[in-house]
Amino acid sequence: MKKNSIKKETLHEVTFTLNGKKVTCKIKGATVLLDLIRDVFDLKGTKSGCNEGECGACTVLVNGAPVNSCLYLAINANGKQIETIEGLIGHDGTLHPVQDSLVQSGAVQCGFCTSGMAMAIKSMVDLYETGQHVPGDIRTELPSRDEIKKYLEGNLCRCTGYVKIIDAAEKLFAKEDCR
Amino acid sequence: MNFEIISPTTTDELLVAIEKCQNRHFRFGAGCTDLLMELKKNPADDLTVINLAQVVDDRLTNLTKTSKLYRLGSMFTAGRIVVNDELKTHFPVLHESAHNLASTQIRQVATVGGNLCTASPSGDIACALVALGARCEMLNTNGKSRSVAVTDFFTGPRKTVLKSNEVLYGISVPLNNKETAKIYSRFIKIGTRRSMECSVVSLACHIQTDAKGVILAAGVAIGASAPTIRLAKDACSSLIGKTFKKITRKEKEEFAATVLSYASPITDIRATAWYRKEVLFNISKSIFE
DSSP states (O other): OOOOSSOOOOEEEEEEEETTEEEEEEEETTOBHHHIIIIISOOTTSOOSSSSSSSOTTEEEETTEEEEGGGSBGGGGTTOEEEOGGGTSOTTSOOOHHHHHHHHTTOOSSOTTHHHHHHHHHHHHHHHHTTOOBTTBOOSSOOOHHHHHHHGGGOOOSSSOSHHHHHHHHHHHHSGGGO | OOOEEEOOSSHHHHHHHHHHGGGSEEEEESSOHHHHHHHHHSOOTTEEEEEOTTOOOHHHHOEEEOSSEEEEETTOBHHHHHTOHHHHHHOHHHHHHHHTSSOHHHHHHOBHHHHHHHTOTTOHHHHHHHHTTOEEEEEETTSOEEEEEHHHHEEETTEESOOTTEEEEEEEEEOOOTTOOEEEEEEEEEOSSSSSOOOSEEEEEEEEEOTTOBEEEEEEEEESSSSSOEEOHHHHHHHTTSBGGGOOHHHHHHHHHHHHTTOOOOOOSSOOHHHHHHHHHHHHHHTTO
16 A cells, blocks of 8 residues: 655644634644744734844734744744734724834835834833833833844844834833833 | 644653654754754754743743752743843843843743753853853653753753753752852853844853952853853963952963963854954953953
8 A cells, every 4th residue: 555655744723812812723833923924814914034033024922022923833822912013003993102103203114124123112112111121121211222222133124224213112112101 | 844743731741752752853942943943944854843832830931049049940031031130130141141142032932941952152141151150950751850060061062961861951050159249240242243143252251259359259151162162160260369350461361361272263154263262362351351
């Protein structure tokens, strides 16, 4: 009897919260979160840039922490809260303050890095809002430009030169409702 | 990229999974930031990944303190080291190394155990742990544990003493000397940019002095300068008893030369061996400034 050369792959069931909605699906062991988000859930806002953890275009929040979804095994999303850029927008279509600030500051050029940037900035704002630490320092005052730069070190932008992106983040922290 | 994955949820299940995989090609997946990169570039056939991320065990994931040491579970992430004030106070070099590792996103998932088991000669957290005189605790499939100094954990580039039936369980860092009044700590990473950088040369040091500034203990480790991260033992012991602020220029140079004697760098795409030696000598001297 001829043996089937293609081995049947084991599928794993994962259940997690995606932008506030509980979802369940079956995935291969080697599936990364990025592919699951884009190809299975059809959320194309999360971008595939370098696909090796360098550029941050694929940044999503896992339980509030920014991670590179291209280097995150989808199986480990099980039981977690996943937020993507699509989850930022309000029910009535209004932009999230982070998105609004990026637009107002003119921080978007080609836009490929923007969703990753927005997610990274959002996680930093959340850390501040909840009074938690921003890596390294106890929060006593608004983050400096250098702290913002350090936090966004995992997000590359090849158009803007970063100045306006950092402006956008800085303005956001300066707003009353973010303190 | 394709592989089978086993996701144990308890340490017992983990040990059973390791036992089951003894006749198979398997790898551990901790934060998976190095592993997935490697597998994307060089897909392996018939590989099984033992996923450590879902194991619920305080000893594997948390930080504990005893009267002699701090113990980090091997799944403790770089991000958690960065935000831990206790670690920052007692072991600033560990904080610095974690803070300088890759990027914010990578630090959320990258683990201490992963950094050690990857056994890169330029590992950041690993370099700090060598300077701190940390020990690795390994657990085997019979539930027995053994420990070795981090310096002896590495046997070559990407090679460790970890046996196929063992998993790195935790890392313990000895508490500072009771009389320590001040810690001089440096984590110097030389590279072409600040983020996402693999060091060209790195140096970690943790020097403890008493109230008068006399050096009580010193740990100096060098990275990307030899097949493994090295502890510059003789350079460390040469500092004991000296007053940190009163080290003369000649003594600094002697110290740097001793550190350099532990280096056997190679020439590769990032730098030449000559350059690495020059830089290492200079940064070794600079730690007293």
